[in-house]
Amino acid sequence: MARYAVLIFERVPPEELPPDVMRGHMELPDRIAERGGRVVAGLALEPEATATAIRGDVLTDGPFIETKEALGGIYILEARDLDHALALAGMTPIVDGGVEVRPLIDFVVVEAP
Amino acid sequence: MLAATVRVTRDLDLAEEAVQDAYERALRTWPHDGVPERPAAWLVTVAKRTALNLLRRRRTLEAKLPLLVERGGEDEQGGDDDLFPDDRLRLIFVCCHPALGREAQVALTLRLVCGVATPDVAQAFLVSEPTMAARLTRAKRKIAAARIPFAVPAAEELPARLDAALAVIHLLYATGHTAPSGAALVRDELTSRALDLARMLVALLPREREAAGLLALLLVHEARRGTRTDEQGRFLRLAEQDRAAWDRALIAQADALIVAALQAGPPGRFALQAAIAALHAQAPSYEATDWPQILALYGELLRVWPSPVVALNRAVALGEVEGPEAALATVEALEADGRLAGYRYLHATKADLLQRLGRPAEAAVAYRAALELAGNAAEQEFLGERLRALT
Numbered sequence: 330m331a332r333y334a335v336l337i338f339e340r341v342p343p344e345e346l347p348p349d350v351m352r353g354h355m356e357l358p359d360r361i362a363e364r365g366g367r368v369v370a371g372l373a374l375e376p377e378a379t380a381t382a383i384r385g386d387v388l389t390d391g392p393f394i395e396t397k398e399a400l401g402g403i404y405i406l407e408a409r410d411l412d413h414a415l416a417l418a419g420m421t422p423i424v425d426g427g428v429e430v431r432p433l434i435d436f437v438v439v440e441a442p
Numbered sequence: 443m444l445a446a447t448v449r450v451t452r453d454l455d456l457a458e459e460a461v462q463d464a465y466e467r468a469l470r471t472w473p474h475d476g477v478p479e480r481p482a483a484w485l486v487t488v489a490k491r492t493a494l495n496l497l498r499r500r501r502t503l504e505a506k507l508p509l510l511v512e513r514g515g516e517d518e519q520g521g522d523d524d525l526f527p528d529d530r531l532r533l534i535f536v537c538c539h540p541a542l543g544r545e546a547q548v549a550l551t552l553r554l555v556c557g558v559a560t561p562d563v564a565q566a567f568l569v570s571e572p573t574m575a576a577r578l579t580r581a582k583r584k585i586a587a588a589r590i591p592f593a594v595p596a597a598e599e600l601p602a603r604l605d606a607a608l609a610v611i612h613l614l615y616a617t618g619h620t621a622p623s624g625a626a627l628v629r630d631e632l633t634s635r636a637l638d639l640a641r642m643l644v645a646l647l648p649r650e651r652e653a654a655g656l657l658a659l660l661l662v663h664e665a666r667r668g669t670r671t672d673e674q675g676r677f678l679r680l681a682e683q684d685r686a687a688w689d690r691a692l693i694a695q696a697d698a699l700i701v702a703a704l705q706a707g708p709p710g711r712f713a714l715q716a717a718i719a720a721l722h723a724q725a726p727s728y729e730a731t732d733w734p735q736i737l738a739l740y741g742e743l744l745r746v747w748p749s750p751v752v753a754l755n756r757a758v759a760l761g762e763v764e765g766p767e768a769a770l771a772t773v774e775a776l777e778a779d780g781r782l783a784g785y786r787y788l789h790a791t792k793a794d795l796l797q798r799l800g801r802p803a804e805a806a807v808a809y810r811a812a813l814e815l816a817g818n819a820a821e822q823e824f825l826g827e828r829l830r831a832l833t
Contacts, residue, residue, distance in 0.1 A: 332591040410591035411541060412599070432588040 330407045332433040337416045338398035340425040353422030366417040371404035398426040460493035538607040556635045567693040608656045611639045617803035655713030659701040664720040665692035677824035681728035695725045711747040733762040766798040786815035
């Protein structure tokens, strides 16, 4: 199985997501599992307004890259190949935006001893 | 030790990698596990095992992605005959995968499916060899890193994926056909490679009507190719081409494919384009062309493929059926739409219609706009001549 990061870009801020979309996010790992894939890990981000960027030694308010569709979350997906990964990632509930599928070189969870 | 490992792998690079790996593991484990009784034997065993694993992994990869392993030399042409037909089909679907950009799809198909050497691929697309080599490398890296599968798409995905492959083949042919510039030899190579690919797809996917449609379309183009320019290389309009010189055998082949495709169900865009081209090819003269039927086919084509270029071609047919005034209204609407602003045929078509309506000054403006956008010498010459005839 190959591993991919699925980056979720969404114009609607997380607190305004309709309930059925939120439910869709909660059910996504099970739906992916039913189709032979696996969500290894997932993380949802607070809105971009809460971000702080660091360039060199300069701090700025906001995300590193300003985009219309904000990066709302990322999940790590296990799939047979790109076609399988694209089919699974395509099930991600999106109101206004889309997802990006990126192959991973490696995926390691670093935990303090 | 290296030799012992090489005997297993028959690959020096791989063996070196394995031996180094064994030493590293020794440094890591011996300090706390203790040095084994026979350190050298231990190292060889570990290196061999590592090498076998690497080899197995590499073989799996090779089986999945033969394209990543260049077969034969760079200059070997058509070295793909050793592939099973199904492998060629898989390879086409890898090269034309929608996750790759169109430029990369076209280059990969020429290089890996047709076996055209990288310098020739570069020449065909008017880029330098290093640029093309880099483009191919980037595409291959994406195929490997993203794991684009070496497989024929599942039935539900096949129509869309096949369409991408057909579009690539069509673009290959068009690149050779319209000849942006470059040596005639390269252009002929492109058109014949595209025809080979279309024939191959029809043979491998006999039930896919759009594959038959594309082949028929290319066959009609090919039948008329020699008459598109005169002896001086000047561009000739359809009305001026020598119909007696058209290859009737190719047109008949195309016609059989089109009839079969149309009878089997609602036609797609390639079958419709082929049907239009065949109607032109079968008409005894430009005037005796079945324009009403061509207009109807363009209407259908616009429905399945709503592109402004199709709308422009439909306007030309409309001009033959209802007269230049109706056609000009459509062309002006398309011009206002803006998507075809940089498209030379829009301006050339408009110029021709204005001329027929007896408005030479406006026609001249449109011809000049077309001239500025003309891509090759033959077209420039043709448009320049039309402009001079006006003034």
